[in-house]
Each structure stands twice: as structure tokens, then as C-alpha cells.
Amino acid sequence: MIANLAIALLIGLTITLIANLATSVYLHRSLSHRALELRQPLPIFFRVTLWLTTGIRPRQWVAVHRKHHAFTDEEGDPHSPIVLGWVRVQLTNVALYRRVANDDVAVRRYAKDFPQTPLDRALLDRALVGLGAGLGLLILLLSIVFDFPFWVPLVAAAFHLVAYLGLSGAVNAIGHTFGRRRYQNTATNLQWLAWLTFGEGLHNNHHAAPTSARFSLRRWEIDPGWMFIWLAKSVRLAKLRHESTKFAAATGQRI
Ligand SMILES: [Zn+2]
Ligand SMILES: [Zn+2]
Numbered sequence: 001m002i003a004n005l006a007i008a009l010l011i012g013l014t015i016t017l018i019a020n021l022a023t024s025v026y027l028h029r030s031l032s033h034r035a036l037e038l039r040q041p042l043p044i045f046f047r048v049t050l051w052l053t054t055g056i057r058p059r060q061w062v063a064v065h066r067k068h069h070a071f072t073d074e075e076g077d078p079h080s081p082i083v084l085g086w087v088r089v090q091l092t093n094v095a096l097y098r099r100v101a102n103d104d105v106a107v108r109r110y111a112k113d114f115p116q117t118p119l120d121r122a123l124l125d126r127a128l129v130g131l132g133a134g135l136g137l138l139i140l141l142l143s144i145v146f147d148f149p150f151w152v153p154l155v156a157a158a159f160h161l162v163a164y165l166g167l168s169g170a171v172n173a174i175g176h177t178f179g180r181r182r183y184q185n186t187a188t189n190l191q192w193l194a195w196l197t198f199g200e201g202l203h204n205n206h207h208a209a210p211t212s213a214r215f216s217l218r219r220w221e222i223d224p225g226w227m228f229i230w231l232a233k234s235v236r237l238a239k240l241r242h243e244s245t246k247f248a249a250a251t252g253q254r255i
Contacts, residue, residue, distance in 0.1 A: 004148060004149060004152055005155065007148070008148075008151075008152045008153075008155035008156045008159065009155070009156070009159050011142070011152075011156040012155065012156040012157065012158070012159030012160040012163065013159065013160075015053055015138075015156065015157075015160040016159075016163040016164045016167065017196075017198070018053065019050065019053040019054055019160070019164050020167065020196070020197050020198045020200070021198045021224075021225065021228060022050050022053075023050070023054075023056075023061075023168070023197075023198075023200075024200050024225040025038075025046070025198065025225050025228055026038065026043065026047070026050070026058075027050070027056070027061045027062065027065075028065065028200070029229070030043075031058055031061075031114070032062045032065045032066055033210050034211065035210075035212055035213040035241050035242075036213040036233075036239060036240050036241060037238065038238055039236065039237045039238065042232060042237050047124060048124075051123075051124050051127075051130035051133075052130050052131070052133055052137065053131075053134055053160065054164060055127030055128065055130050055131045056127075057120070057124075057125050057127070058114065059107060059111045059114040059120075060107055060111070062111040063100065063101070063107040063109070063110035063111040064078050064097055064106075064110075066110040067100055067106060067110050068080075068172075069207075069210060070110075072185065072186060072187075073186040078096055078097065078100040079093060079096045079097065079172040080176065081172070081173045081176045081177045082176065082177075084096075086173040086174065086176070086177040086178075087173070089169065089172050089173035090170065090172075090173035090174065091169065093168055093169035093172055093173065094165060094169075134157075135157050138153040138156060138157055139153045142156070167196055167197050170193055170197075171197055171201065171203060174188075174190065174193065175188055175193060175200070175201060175203035176203070178190065179193075179203075179204070181204050182204055182205070182208075182217075183204055183205065183207070184208075185207040185208055187203040187204045187206065187207040188203060189201065189202050189203065189205060189221070190202075190203075191221065194215070194216075194221075194222065194223060194224070195222070195224065198223075198228070199215040199223035199226060200215075202215040202216055202217075202221055202223055205217045205221070207248075208247055208248065209245050209246055209247045211242065211246055211248075212245045212246050213226065213229050213238075213240050213241070214226045217245060
């Protein structure tokens, strides 16, 4: 029982980490900021992974995030802890996200470079189908192939859901409230959060240099997402927009 529970939690954490890798490298650095270009099969792998593990529609994520950079911590920011309070952003991040994600005008405006493709319309924009298929695959793999009790995939999926939502909320709430501000912007750097989110915790660095693929700017800062990008680059699956860090204007808040 205890061993199975530990396995369920470990599998849930692994799914969250894979979803966070896809979020940081693909949705955030590649699609939203064009900091790097990914070559196939990475884009399709990340797109399908996000469909199965989060149900996120990239066009909507990109729009919400670009709006966040356009209005960082002022009226119009979809999830500002300075405007709304960090506890509210931490706990209601999904609702705040959906408010802009469901606003067609905002999505058209901020993600006009991502028109809906026939594959999106037919399958990949169907969030519940993706999440259902993801859960079905997990049940198939764990309970049927590996013969774990039926509750193991359910606990793993529930843990992933809570962890992914909690960490996404933390980047937006804690990552604009607590931690170090080395550059002149309202975001903060938190190495512990960067470990869990593939680098997103180095959020102050990111707001200072939003089009740079690398978030770690000092020797002691570790950006696991950058490690992945470096590996992908070495096998020609990724191409950077800038070879060195490119800082934005003084506030570092515009993309
Ligand atoms: Zn931010
Ligand atoms: Zn960003």
C-alpha cells in the first residue's frame, strides 16, 4: 500500500515535470517569445504532451502570457499579485487564466501568429478529449500492463493536477512577490521554483531579457529548461534567436 502510494506520487510528479518542460520550453520560450525555434519532432511531441497532460490550447496560453508581459503588474495584467494579491493569484490562477483565454478578441490580438489549424479544430483543441485520453493511457499502462491497483493511476493523475496547477500559480503569484529582484522589474528569482518548473522560477531574469532562451544569468543559477535546450541545440533540434543574452529596455517588461 505505502509502496504503491509512493509509486503513484512519483509517477504524478514525473508527469508534472514533463508538462512543465513542455510549458517552459515550448509554450513559453519558443511560441510566446520566439526565443528559439524547435525542429520536428519536438514541437509535435510537446503539443501532444500538453494535450494529454494539461488540455492547454497553445494559442490561448500564448495570448494570456503576452498580455502579462504587455501589462506586467498593472491594470490589464491577467494575473498580477501586485494588483490582485498573491494569495488570490496562487489559488485562482486557472480562473484568471480562463478569463483571458476565453476572450476571443484578446486571443486574436495577442496570438494572431497562431491561427487554428485543421488538426487543432479536429482534435488538439479539444481539452477534455486530451485529458481523457491521457488518463486512459495512464490506466492502460499502470493498471493493465503493469498490474498496479486501479487507484494508482487515479492518485498519480490527481497529484499531477494539483502539482501542475499549484506550480503554474506559483510562477505567477510567488514569482512576482517573494525572492530576489536583480533587475528592475517586478518579477523575482527563486531557484527552488526553477527546479520544479524547468527554469520558470528565474522569473526576474526572464522579465529582464524576455526574448532570450536562457533564464540563468549567473554561475550559481540553474535553469533545467536551458539544459534541455542546450542538448536539443547540440543535435540541431533547436535554433536560438540570440546567441547571447539580450536585455529589454530599462524595465524589461515589454516583449
Ligand atoms: Zn511574469
Ligand atoms: Zn514570458
